[in-house]
Amino acid sequence: MKKGSTAGIISTGRALPVAKITNHDLEKIVDTNDEWIKTRSGIEERRIITGDETNSELSARASRIALERAGISPAALDMIIVATVTPDQILPSTACIVQNKLGAFNAAAFDLVAGCTGFLYGFDVATRYINSGAAKHILLIGVDTLSPIVDWQDRNTCVLFGDGAGAVVLSAVDEGRGVLASKMFSDGTKANLLYVPAGGSTRPATQQTVSQRGHYIKMNGKEVFKFAVTVMVDSLLEVLSLAGKTAEDLDILAPHQANLRIINFACKRLKLKPEQVLVNIHRYGNMSSAAIPVALDEAVEEGKLQAGQLVGLVSFGAGLTWGAAVTYWQ
Numbered sequence: 001m002k003k004g005s006t007a008g009i010i011s012t013g014r015a016l017p018v019a020k021i022t023n024h025d026l027e028k029i030v031d032t033n034d035e036w037i038k039t040r041s042g043i044e045e046r047r048i049i050t051g052d053e054t055n056s057e058l059s060a061r062a063s064r065i066a067l068e069r070a071g072i073s074p075a076a077l078d079m080i081i082v083a084t085v086t087p088d089q090i091l092p093s094t095a096c097i098v099q100n101k102l103g104a105f106n107a108a109a110f111d112l113v114a115g116c117t118g119f120l121y122g123f124d125v126a127t128r129y130i131n132s133g134a135a136k137h138i139l140l141i142g143v144d145t146l147s148p149i150v151d152w153q154d155r156n157t158c159v160l161f162g163d164g165a166g167a168v169v170l171s172a173v174d175e176g177r178g179v180l181a182s183k184m185f186s187d188g189t190k191a192n193l194l195y196v197p198a199g200g201s202t203r204p205a206t207q208q209t210v211s212q213r214g215h216y217i218k219m220n221g222k223e224v225f226k227f228a229v230t231v232m233v234d235s236l237l238e239v240l241s242l243a244g245k246t247a248e249d250l251d252i253l254a255p256h257q258a259n260l261r262i263i264n265f266a267c268k269r270l271k272l273k274p275e276q277v278l279v280n281i282h283r284y285g286n287m288s289s290a291a292i293p294v295a296l297d298e299a300v301e302e303g304k305l306q307a308g309q310l311v312g313l314v315s316f317g318a319g320l321t322w323g324a325a326v327t328y329w330q
């Protein structure tokens with residue numbers, strides 16, 4: 001890497017499924033109502049994959065947009081990271097399928113599993129690869145297609161999630177214009193708060209795992225909520241301090257979109273104004289690793305993200321995992 005440069009996001013892209021499910025549609029499937037979902041989570045509708053839409057197809061679509069905007073050919077990529085918990089299949093990695101779709105044959109490609117924090121984990125890895133000089137251009141995709149592993153008979157979870165993909169290209173930019181700090185965190189003692197019991201090598205698919213509905217997400221929402229409100233703020237403050245900054249220096253916050261109440265709580269503690277915070281949960285629900293990159297891409301298009309602004313990114317998810325980053329926008 002050139003002296004005086006650092007990793008930075010140079011472009012964004014997104015791809016969302018066509019089909020929408022509104023809260024009113026869900027009222028016909030489970031015992032819930034629009035009012036409960038809106039007041040408890042802030043969600044009004046979500047997208048779900050149908051037809052030919054898959055994790056890798058959404059990933060490739062979002063990536064082509066990001067690559068075109070970056071002016072970088074797929075062959076110039078050194079690495080493709082697909083942050084996801086819903087790969088197309090167990091083997092091979094979705095990143096290799098995406099590599100083939102894009103024709104990015106010089107790139108090392110791998111999936112990264114960190115629940116809804118996947119994008120920020122990938123961001124930390126990509127930043128360090130670029131800063132070390134080991135990679136020049138990295139495509140980072142945050143993508144999840146949760147609808148096939150959501151239990152549509154469980155009102156505690158099925159109202160919360162949605163599908164989507166967001167992609168960013170990270171490259172070396174002038175120092176003072178890119179990433180200032182990032183950090184990943186995990187606490188495996190809380191693994192049982194959010195998990196899918198069957199389908200891995202411990203409990204492979206059998207007729208029993210299917211009849212027990214073991215291939216669907218199980219979540220202790222209350223405990224995840226309590227955890228999230230603390231770590232969202234604490235981790236961001238820690239990373240701001242690593243960057244030599246405070247919450248007052250932030251122009252924009254791009255938080256994980258799991259629950260509007262969690263976002264609002266964090267903003268209050270950080271003393272951020274509503275217009276400083278990217279929110280799209282009402283339209284998409286919780287898209288896991290896709291939430292932040294999709295929000296960034298929409299904010300670029302809407303002119304909310306401007307060159308030179310200081311942006312905070314923060315997320316939490318299954319694991320439990322959490323992470324934060326602070327970057328200047330290019």
Ligand code: ACO
Nearest residue numbers: 032036040115116155156159221222224225258259317318
């Ligand atoms: N419609 C109507 N009632 C419902 C629904 C629903 N969809 N879901 C639950 N309820 C009921 C519950 O059964 C409960 O009834 P009870 O008191 O008779 O038992 C009541 O509503 C209250 O439930 P709570 O769990 O107390 O509701 P809470 O205010 O905690 O909100 C929620 C639930 C929205 C799940 C919240 O806890 C939350 O958002 N938690 C965080 C979840 C999260 O962020 N997960 C993603 C992690 S990221 C990743 O890696 C995928």
